[in-house]
Amino acid sequence: MFLPRGHQALKRRFSSLLSPIQAQQIHNRTEVCEENLERYCSGGYHPVHIGDEFDSSRYKGEEIDSGRYKIVGKLGYGAFSTVWLAQNLKPSHRVKNRHVALKFLTADTSFEMGNTTLERSILKKLNKESNNSPGVNRITKLLHDFTFSGPNGKHSCLVFKPTGPSLSEYRKLFPGLRVPVPIVKNIARQLLQGLAYLHDTCNVVHTDIKLQNILIDTPEMDKIFDRTPTELFLRESHPVNPPDNFYMQSTSFVPEEILKNSADISIKLADFGSACYTFQHLTEWIQPDVFRAPEVILGDEWKQKVDIWNFGLVIWELVQGKLCFDGQVNATTPYSSEAHLAQMQAILGPFPDSLIKSSTSSDKYFDSQGRLMSDIHIRPVSLSSMNAHSGAVEGEEASNFVDFIHRTLALQPRQRPSAYELLQSRWLRSPLERRSSYRRGISKWR
Numbered sequence: 001m002f003l004p005r006g007h008q009a010l011k012r013r014f015s016s017l018l019s020p021i022q023a024q025q026i027h028n029r030t031e032v033c034e035e036n037l038e039r040y041c042s043g044g045y046h047p048v049h050i051g052d053e054f055d056s057s058r059y060k061g062e063e064i065d066s067g068r069y070k071i072v073g074k075l076g077y078g079a080f081s082t083v084w085l086a087q088n089l090k091p092s093h094r095v096k097n098r099h100v101a102l103k104f105l106t107a108d109t110s111f112e113m114g115n116t117t118l119e120r121s122i123l124k125k126l127n128k129e130s131n132n133s134p135g136v137n138r139i140t141k142l143l144h145d146f147t148f149s150g151p152n153g154k155h156s157c158l159v160f161k162p163t164g165p166s167l168s169e170y171r172k173l174f175p176g177l178r179v180p181v182p183i184v185k186n187i188a189r190q191l192l193q194g195l196a197y198l199h200d201t202c203n204v205v206h207t208d209i210k211l212q213n214i215l216i217d218t219p220e221m222d223k224i225f226d227r228t229p230t231e232l233f234l235r236e237s238h239p240v241n242p243p244d245n246f247y248m249q250s251t252s253f254v255p256e257e258i259l260k261n262s263a264d265i266s267i268k269l270a271d272f273g274s275a276c277y278t279f280q281h282l283t284e285w286i287q288p289d290v291f292r293a294p295e296v297i298l299g300d301e302w303k304q305k306v307d308i309w310n311f312g313l314v315i316w317e318l319v320q321g322k323l324c325f326d327g328q329v330n331a332t333t334p335y336s337s338e339a340h341l342a343q344m345q346a347i348l349g350p351f352p353d354s355l356i357k358s359s360t361s362s363d364k365y366f367d368s369q370g371r372l373m374s375d376i377h378i379r380p381v382s383l384s385s386m387n388a389h390s391g392a393v394e395g396e397e398a399s400n401f402v403d404f405i406h407r408t409l410a411l412q413p414r415q416r417p418s419a420y421e422l423l424q425s426r427w428l429r430s431p432l433e434r435r436s437s438y439r440r441g442i443s444k445w446r
């Protein structure tokens with residue numbers, strides 16, 4: 001069985017403190033399956049506890065920027081942060097919300113640009129640019145931010161409105177992890193509006209579009225967070241014994257029934273931790289492995305179109321309940337760029353010469369004739385037959401869906417449409433989603 005590295009660290013730590021029987025009891029009881037506990041170290045995560053208070057004026061000394069927040073429960077985690085629900089003890093004109101989400105960055109990512117992070121600076125730019133584009137509402141808005149010092153260093157904390165769970169949790173409501181097509185179309189339109197705003201107005205590339213970074217956010221959820229007394233949110237903490245008793249598992253504070261019955265799902269694109277400007281890259285190591293665009297794997301120049309590739313794969317995953325490319329030769333082999341490129345070629349056809357010629361790492365993967373050098377052979381298969389085999393989208397919808405995904409997966413980034421162009425696609429325009437078609441979609445899993 002795979003044990004997260006944090007769990008193994010925990011086992012080692014406990015084993016030295018407890019008798020074998022006591023240690024075994026704790027191992028059996030405790031499930032550490034979220035952030036890596038080894039990263040609670042100098043430069044890493046800040047240990048947050050239920051009831052902790054953060055008074056930003058105390059740390060910044062600027063009354064105008066003050067805020068006081070009291071931790072209520074854990075909302076989520078990522079490689080560079082933990083995110084917590086907190087009570088807003090000092091509502092202001094800027095942060096009126098009764099409850100907020102606090103994203104505590106690890107200390108070593110908190111000041112990567114000297115006195116700030118690119119994440120914070122981009123979020124501020126996104127707030128400033130808003131030009132009444134509908135896309136502004138599809139992106140998480142930074143309400144406030146502050147810094148504080150803890151045992152593991154100095155951290156940046158970003159304050160947001162709390163939302164419902166991410167799409168990676170939401171899709172678990174549906175058999176086979178397949179979200180009904182009318183709902184996916186709705187999500188696709190909103191994501192594209194957000195991307196059009198990011199790409200065209202703000203010159204920002206997200207670089208990390210995945211289900212965990214797309215949050216469900218409906219008016220019902222706003223009501224829950226703004227009207228529910230804090231006491232009702234307080235969860236019994238599920239701590240590991242000291243010294244790791246800061247660990248707890250994330251909870252969804254939005255009842256499942258509300259999620260299931262929300263007729264109009266709206267979403268927000270979150271996590272600008274890897275985002276960058278088209279003219280200022282944070283790193284060339286972008287995108288989760290299985291979502292890497294060909295120009296990224298091959299070391300060519302990249303811009304906004306990497307997000308379009310990523311977007312297409314996320315929409316495929318939501319509809320089909322599984323990844324389009326996994327980069328594995330078979331279920332037991334690890335991810336490799338070679339297998340990933342071979343899968344792209346099997347599904348999308350040969351790589352264009354122009355891309356091979358302009359990419360710096362092409363020599364690693366292609367021979368002088370532009371053929372993949374690896375001995376991984378995958379039988380060609382079309383997106384259309386993959387969809388027909390799964391039966392996820394049927395009838396006249398099928399060809400519109402496949403065509404839509406195909407366009408997002410153009411191997412040559414120049415040929416990929418922009419977010420704005422995709423919004424005009426036939427699949428998203430026809431048939432117009434009406435409440436009745438939503439109900440038809442939803443009735444399948446009720």
Ligand SMILES: Nc1ncnc2c1ncn2[C@@H]1O[C@H](COP(=O)(O)OP(=O)(O)O)[C@@H](O)[C@H]1O
Nearest residue numbers: 076077078079080081083101162163212271273
């Ligand atoms: N505003 C929010 N409301 C509710 N949950 C959130 C919010 N922001 C983040 N989360 C949860 O926390 C997780 C980690 O946040 P994210 O910004 O993706 O951090 P990281 O940069 O570490 O990946 C998300 O996947 C989501 O589950």
Ligand SMILES: [Mg+2]
Nearest residue numbers: 078212213271
């Ligand atoms: Mg994330």
